Amino acid sequence: MARIGFLGLGIMGRAMAANLIKAGFEVTVWNRSAEKCAPLVAQGAKQGATPREVAASCDFTIAMLADPAAARETVFGAEGVLAGIGEGRGYIDMSTVDDATAREIAAAIAGHGGRFLEAPVSGTKKPAEEGTLVILAAGDESLYEEAGAAFDKLGKKRVFLGEVGQGARMKLVVNMIMGSMMVALSEGLALGLKGNLDGAQILDVIEAGAMACPMFKGKGPMLLQDDATTSFPLKHMQKDLRLALALSEELGQSLQAASAANEVFKRANIAGHGDDDIAAVYRVVK
Incomplete structure (x- = not known):
């Protein structure tokens, strides 16, 4: 099974990460408030010290963050995803951001040798807990296919919408x-x-x-x-x-x-x- 990173353990993220752990994936989690990692570590996750460390150690990394500012900081910060991506590893941003932010992150990830997929979701806390989200993906189609087994544990429906920006x-x-x-x-x-x-x-x-x-x-x-x-x-x-x-x-x-x-x-x-x-x-x- 794929090694999956998960960044952002808010209302949505912690439920989604928990579903991946239950499904048997090897999951490494990170959150800006590190104490939020503890319940997931107790369920079997590993804990990463920084987004860079998580991205460097996983086949692909999922982010579920609050807004465009948080999405950019997690990628472009000194210990961000961009510093750890490369060698074909994948980055999947499931946050709700504007299309310009999605394209900016996509270009940066590709420029460092990684693959990018935006995959915002339709659904709130209960669908996140039940694994019945609707996943709206766009970007690198090979990464979409690679992440399919994980997406199917997170959602009841997933669609591929083409080029980056269309998911947003x-x-x-x-x-x-x-x-x-x-x-x-x-x-x-x-x-x-x-x-x-x-x-x-x-x-x-x-x-x-x-x-x-x-x-x-x-x-x-x-x-x-x-x-x-x-x-x-x-x-x-x-x-x-x-x-x-x-x-x-x-x-x-x-x-x-x-x-x-x-x-x-x-x-x-x-x-x-x-x-x-x-x-x-x-x-x-x-």
């Missing part, structure tokens, strides 16, 4: 729609409750019709119960909306609903809900 674009489109839907659900429930409708009945009616979807089924009760237990941090959704709007500027596409949704998420972030779940957007809507 697909992920931003998906999350832009998700963010807009969360605002719409929040506004619908807020309006209905003020109109003396029963919140559970609103959700039942939605579930019975054309708008039924797993997200509404999962998040709807959280809104009604004021439960913002984090599976997808609100600040990360706002970041993704911001990146989608930047892409719209680049491509000349108007995004009126997404622009409005971004302002709602921005208000929630400013109000101190950034580390709460995206369900906390309801707190500023109502």
Whole structure:
């Protein structure tokens, strides 16, 4: 089995790395806060001291990081991936970043003799734990094939989208729609409750019709119960909306609903809900 590095052990990363360990892969983990490695080491992982060390010792290394800044630092830092890549080893960035960041990292990895694949995922904490993510890959197709067995332990579906940047674009489109839907659900429930409708009945009616979807089924009760237990941090959704709007500027596409949704998420972030779940957007809507 492949020797796999895993960088970034946040809500998503630690669940994903755990699934690879359970599947029998030899996994070496690293996290900026080193103490987060301990539970995975207890499950059988090795611990790397730096991204450079991990990349140099593994067949391919996966990163699951918070944002473009973290993605760049992990690659370009003094003890970053770039210093350890080479000899055909692979680097797979599963973080949600903009397409320009993905292309910048891809060029640097290739320039040092490595192979690069972007593979952002659609899904939050529970799908990460269950291994039912949707993996949106683009870049080096040989690395995509080599990582296939690992991807199949992380997700229920994987697609190859071609050249680097297309994975990032697909992920931003998906999350832009998700963010807009969360605002719409929040506004619908807020309006209905003020109109003396029963919140559970609103959700039942939605579930019975054309708008039924797993997200509404999962998040709807959280809104009604004021439960913002984090599976997808609100600040990360706002970041993704911001990146989608930047892409719209680049491509000349108007995004009126997404622009409005971004302002709602921005208000929630400013109000101190950034580390709460995206369900906390309801707190500023109502």
